Amino acid sequence: MDKIHIIGELNGLGATLLPIMEQNMDNPDRMKKLRWISGSLVATEKNTGVAITIIFEKGSISLKDGPVENPSAALWTDFDTVAAYSCGELNPIKGVIQGRIKVRGNILKLLKMVTIMRSD
Amino acid sequence: MALYPSQEWCDKWKDALNNDPAVAESGKNWGVGFKGSLVFEVSPGSGLEKTHYIFLDAKEGKCLESKMMDDAVSLDPGFYVTGSYGDFKLVVKGEKDFIEMVVRGALKLKGDMGKIMRNAKFVRAVANSISSFPNEYLGE
Numbered sequence: 001m002d003k004i005h006i007i008g009e010l011n012g013l014g015a016t017l018l019p020i021m022e023q024n025m026d027n028p029d030r031m032k033k034l035r036w037i038s039g040s041l042v043a044t045e046k047n048t049g050v051a052i053t054i055i056f057e058k059g060s061i062s063l064k065d066g067p068v069e070n071p072s073a074a075l076w077t078d079f080d081t082v083a084a085y086s087c088g089e090l091n092p093i094k095g096v097i098q099g100r101i102k103v104r105g106n107i108l109k110l111l112k113m114v115t116i117m118r119s120d
Numbered sequence: 121m122a123l124y125p126s127q128e129w130c131d132k133w134k135d136a137l138n139n140d141p142a143v144a145e146s147g148k149n150w151g152v153g154f155k156g157s158l159v160f161e162v163s164p165g166s167g168l169e170k171t172h173y174i175f176l177d178a179k180e181g182k183c184l185e186s187k188m189m190d191d192a193v194s195l196d197p198g199f200y201v202t203g204s205y206g207d208f209k210l211v212v213k214g215e216k217d218f219i220e221m222v223v224r225g226a227l228k229l230k231g232d233m234g235k236i237m238r239n240a241k242f243v244r245a246v247a248n249s250i251s252s253f254p255n256e257y258l259g260e
Contacts, residue, residue, distance in 0.1 A: 012225030019233045048223050079219050083240035119234035 007055075007064035013045050013079075014052040014063055020086060020119045021054075021063065033112050035059060039072030041113040046076045046102075056113060073105035073113065088120035124212050124255045125162060125172045130186040133176075136249045137183035143249060146241035147181030154235055155198030159189070166206035167259015178246070199231030205258070214251030219244060 004021050024030045037056040044051040044067070053071065055062040067074070077085075081100045084090035092111060095101040103110055122129040137143050150156050160174040173189040175197070189195065207226045210216035219240075221227040229236065236243055 010225075012221075012223045012228070015225065016222060016229065016233055016236070020237070023234065045223050047217075048220050050223050050225075079223055080240055080244070083237040086237040087234070087240075119237045 005060060005062040007062050009065060010063065011050050011052065011065045013043070013048075013050045014065055017052065017082075017117055018063060021061070021116050024116050024118065025061070030115060030118065033115060034061070037109065037112055039106070039109055039113065040068055041110060042067040042071040042074040043082075043114075043117075044074070044076045045079055045082070047078050054113065054116060061116065071105060073103065073107065073110035075104075075110065075114070076102040082117065085114070086117050086119045088118065121254050121256045124209070124257055125168075125174060125188060127188050129255060130174060130188055132253050133250060134183045134186035136252050137178070137186075137246065140245060140249050140252070142245040143183075143242065144181040146245045147178060147239070150181065150239050150242045151177075151179030151198075154232065155196075157195075157197040158199040158201060158231075159192050159195055159197040160208065161192060161200065161202040162208050163202065163204050165204045166209060167257065168205035172205075176246075181242070197231075199229065199236070201227055201229050203227035209257055211247065212250050212255060213257075218247030218250070 038058050041054045051067045053064045053068045122132050156179045157177040162172045173192045175187050175189050177185040211218050222229045
């Protein structure tokens with residue numbers, strides 16, 4: 001994999017997560033799980049309604065502003081929970097059970113795709 | 121009351137930060153092994169006539185320095201925040217949340233986002249301290 005493809009102009013959520021995603025592209029261990037995934041993940045910051053879509057297509061990753069229709073998976077959460085997950089403080093399954101993260105779609109795929117947001 | 125932005129306001133913000141237990145507690149790791157300084161570039165509008173720069177240096181939960189700068193050329197901060205005076209004013213007044221403004225893209229935050237994620241509670245505490253004292257504003 002090389003770099004994240006940006007589709008259109010990114011909102012603040014996308015711009016915040018982009019550098020973390022780019023760092024992960026250089027992490028072979030992290031990318032191992034993502035290399036063969038195809039699908040899309042919509043992540044919405046629930047306090048603002050700001051959403052991004054991360055599109056995985058067997059070896060390439062794209063990031064776009066806003067949601068897409070019929071994503072493979074979607075999640076809704078607040079920025080603090082994104083931060084806690086990103087730095088490894090929060091197990092995402094625990095986050096779902098605690099109601100801090102709401103999810104929809106293919107959860108197994110979501111759990112793989114969301115690792116692109118890890119910064120630890 | 122201090123005028124935002126002014127050196128008097130910077131001094132009050134420094135005092136507020138250094139008297140806030142949430143800042144001290146959540147910022148223990150801030151600036152350790154990385155530059156914990158921030159520059160806020162406030163662009164004109166809503167009563168502000170020219171771009172202002174506010175430099176804030178923090179380490180281990182303490183504010184080391186808070187000052188107005190003429191420009192950002194000589195600075196090499198760890199983090200850089202840009203936005204209009206109108207948008208910053210909403211945060212300083214406590215009408216809008218700093219993180220919300222960043223997520224919406226009204227304020228743009230540059231720097232190591234991994235550090236921001238690991239210190240999100242500190243960033244929120246620092247932002248909350250901005251609105252913890254009364255101020256006067258240009259254009260009102």
